[in-house]
């Protein structure tokens with residue numbers, strides 16, 4: 001006998017059959033608003049105009065993620081996945097155009113399991129980088145991990161795009177140090193490296209988040225760190241010859257021994273030279289005197305500490321403590337616009353002079369420059385999707401931020417003008433950019449015939465991935481031919497051979 005009323009069958013009722021209801025949040029749930037905004041790191045997307053998800057699912061186990069994908073496929077509900085929410089364009093929790101979608105928020109899946117003997121760890125995507133650094137050094141202070149500088153960054157997005165920090169010259173990107181992973185694919189299957197195969201495994205280590213499924217955890221190779229490291233932070237003004245120093249830095253920093261990373265932050269007429277040396281002051285001072293005497297680095301400027309102490313010290317200075325690495329509440333209160341470039345040939349001094357004039361224009365932001373060379377540059381360009389390798393001198397990140405809605409016009413314009421000004425001095429054909437510094441000005445996908453078109457993806461995709469973009473698109477066609485996992489800058493499927 002047929003039931004008088006058909007059982008309700010929609011996305012939410014499908015989910016409630018396999019995911020505990022306390023992990024599901026509809027727009028009408030009282031906790032929805034605070035949960036959605038909990039890791040919105042670019043405050044401009046807190047606006048009422050932002051297209052928000054219909055549902056948020058907070059899985060606690062891989063099987064919850066599998067059920068969410070299965071129900072999403074059955075009921076035509078697209079998913080976006082959020083680990084740490086640091087995406088500069090907010091693509092993990094908002095859609096640029098109105099469309100129904102749900103967010104899989106991995107913040108409840110954040111275990112870090114260390115195997116000190118093997119020097120490996122399994123880390124869940126919802127962990128933040130600070131939680132890895134903390135757990136690794138608690139287990140064994142001789143080990144560390146090379147990833148980003150800001151402790152609240154989520155593992156899921158960061159590893160998916162490469163991920164680099166102060167040890168990039170010694171150990172490469174975070175993704176270079178991933179040795180296995182568990183991913184829920186577009187069919188809701190949970191696959192490890194063996195089951196997914198080497199092409200799929202290649203794609204998830206740097207091909208950008210959200211295109212190939214939901215990575216729930218990663219196995220990483222931990223790296224040895226010296227018992228004592230040294231940090232210095234030296235400010236130089238344009239009036240004290242900072243432009244000469246920057247012009248020299250770009251030639252020296254990429255060829256220094258790989259234990260030494262000196263990055264630059266240029267803001268207004270001030271330049272901060274910030275360094276991490278994987279060793280003690282007594283070796284660093286003669287090295288600096290021999291290779292970069294113009295900077296005037298002296299013993300009194302050395303801050304010796306353990307590697308784990310250097311991790312909060314770099315972004316927070318003397319006030320940063322190791323316990324801060326576990327703090328999941330971010331203090332970012334800024335609206336932001338971010339762009340990136342890569343430099344292969346030294347920029348002439350006369351151009352640096354012009355750059356510093358741009359840095360005092362109305363709405364000017366900050367230029368953060370990370371030198372390459374060493375390990376990050378020695379990995380072959382096609383070994384992972386992250387292609388910015390041999391011969392690259394440095395990466396530039398143009399960071400611009402403002403406070404208060406409506407104050408963004410000048411800073412946004414400055415970023416675009418600065419980017420236009422820099423064109424002759426940076427990489428060309430393609431003009432390379434770092435996928436983890438997401439920038440939708442580079443282009444967005446067009447959906448044609450139900451899938452993101454390869455032609456539209458190529459516009460932004462070759463900037464992030466160079467020749468690796470085509471291989472990524474072919475892998476996408478194999479693992480997600482219907483383009484279920486998609487967003488404005490996801491890898492489109494390429495079917496033709």
Ligand code: FDA
Nearest residue numbers: 083084085086087092148149154156157158164209210215
């Ligand atoms: P978020 O959750 O927003 O995800 C980013 C993208 O990955 C989205 O498309 C999302 O859908 C996808 N994704 C997330 N989890 C996934 C999963 N489990 N499986 C599949 N796809 C997934 N970068 C760097 O290299 N070095 C640095 O030092 C810094 N510093 C820094 C500081 C600050 C304050 C910010 C805001 C950002 C950075 N970044 C950075 C950039 C950062 O690496 C980048 O934004 C990462 O993608 C963030 O990862 P989250 O998981 O936090 O982001």
